[in-house]
Amino acid sequence: MKALMALYLPGFASSLKVYLERLDFTTVKWLTLELSRCVKHFYNFKGQQWLSEQFTSQMLDFLSKILETVHLDKAERFSQFEEMRRKMTEEDVMDFYEDIERIDKIASYIMEITGVCLRTMSATTSDFIQAKFVSLYAKPLENPAKS
Secondary structure (H helix, E strand, O other): OHHHHHHHHHHHHHHHHHHHHOOOHHHHHHHHHHHHHHHHOOOOOOOOOOOOHHHHHHHHHHHHHHHHHHHHHHHHHHHHHHHHHHHOOHHHHHHHHHHHHHHHHHHHHHHHHHHHHHHHOHHHHHHHHHHHOHHHHHHHHHOHHHO
């Protein structure tokens, strides 16, 4: 299973990079969902290294960039929403919030991936996750009115 994961991850990473550059959040959401499903199979591998340290740090670094991009896009959408709200119908407002919810699912899937990494490889990932992800996960809690 570890070897199979090592074969899948580069494909996930390259696809995520392409679609993130295009800001295609629908595809990014689907890819992060599938990646989280693959990673969940390692949930009971506590204390076992199922990825190399180098690849784990690269994967987590890339996931933090995805999360940053999602937060920046969400902030941009909210700033545009405030300007356009007067011209929008009630249905348009509902569609806007549904779109935001779909994009927020990316953060949930990334949180699941980091949770499995933290549970299974805590010695190698805990410092990195604390440095890169805790502040990103705390952003919505700082201003609950906008989340």
